Amino acid sequence: MISQELLEILACPKCHTKVELKDPDRLRCPNCKVLYPIVDGIPVMLIEEGKPESETR
Secondary structure, eight states: OOOHHHHHHOBOTTTOOBOEEEETTEEEETTTTEEEEEETTEEOOOGGGOEEGGGOO
């Protein structure tokens, strides 16, 4: 699980909007509608790792 302090400083690498915790394994950019994985408690905030929310349902 990501700490609240870390969550408060994380931003989307593409648009720089603050991300939100979608579930324990993913972060979501509300602007881009992109999900970024959390692997072993570490957010993977790389543009190429982001998946459009519409593809993950």
